Amino acid sequence: MTADETAGGPVRVVLADDQPLIRSGLRVLMADHPDLDVVGEAGTGAQAVRLVRELRPDVVVMDIRMPGMDGIEATGLITAGPESARVVVLTTFDDDEYVYAALRAGASGFLIKDMSLEGILSAIRVVAAGEALIAPSVTRRLIEEFAARPEPAPPARAVAGITGREREVLVLVGRGMSNSEIAERLVISVATAKAHVARLFSKLEARDRVQLVIIAYEMGLVAPPR
Numbered sequence: 604m605t606a607d608e609t610a611g612g613p614v615r616v617v618l619a620d621d622q623p624l625i626r627s628g629l630r631v632l633m634a635d636h637p638d639l640d641v642v643g644e645a646g647t648g649a650q651a652v653r654l655v656r657e658l659r660p661d662v663v664v665m666d667i668r669m670p671g672m673d674g675i676e677a678t679g680l681i682t683a684g685p686e687s688a689r690v691v692v693l694t695t696f697d698d699d700e701y702v703y704a705a706l707r708a709g710a711s712g713f714l715i716k717d718m719s720l721e722g723i724l725s726a727i728r729v730v731a732a733g734e735a736l737i738a739p740s741v742t743r744r745l746i747e748e749f750a751a752r753p754e755p756a757p758p759a760r761a762v763a764g765i766t767g768r769e770r771e772v773l774v775l776v777g778r779g780m781s782n783s784e785i786a787e788r789l790v791i792s793v794a795t796a797k798a799h800v801a802r803l804f805s806k807l808e809a810r811d812r813v814q815l816v817i818i819a820y821e822m823g824l825v826a827p828p829r
Contacts (some may be wrong), residue, residue: 619651648677682709777819
């Protein structure tokens with residue numbers, strides 16, 4: 604999915620990986636892109652959590668397997684905190700259970716290290732803009748199966764407060780459409796589409812588009828393929 608262009612300063616990024624070579628490679632690559640700024644590096648999950656609290660980055664690029672606290676636990680702590688940093692999991696492992704665990708922990712993206720470096724940078728921008736992104740090699744099937752798993756339903760009064768138009772927007776978010784694609788489908792402006800999505804975040808208490816996708820499945824608005 605594509606993200607709308609973000610305004611303001613560069614995306615502030617923390618790199619969390621126990622391999623210095625990976626962190627160094629990403630830092631060097633991002634140095635050539637003025638819209639991305641590496642503000643800190645961590646070699647463990649615990650270090651990543653601490654840096655997020657200190658530096659307030661926009662995005663954390665998080666490995667899964669690290670000594671001590673792993674990336675899944677760190678992701679859960681970061682996304683549950685008030686810092687509101689988004690997490691992109693970047694790993695060599697594309698096992699389904701890692702994907703499910705990362706998304707349940709609050710990750711907004713799941714990438715594999717064999718992706719192109721430019722693809723990884725693009726994904727960081729997408730997630731910083733408030734969208735969700737799953738690596739093509741993992742495939743959309745995973746988020747659909749994840750969304751179909753039993754989970755507590757959203758609060759009844761929140762669901763009841765959704766307008767007809769917001770329901771339409773939620774269906775399209777559940778189908779993986781970006782704000783631009785939603786605007787084109789519903790013949791509305793991108794700004795109006797973004798406003799509808801923002802209201803859905805508030806009414807459904809969703810932290811990002813991944814959770815909106817999950818809620819769309821749980822409400823039966825979108826059905827997983829069989």
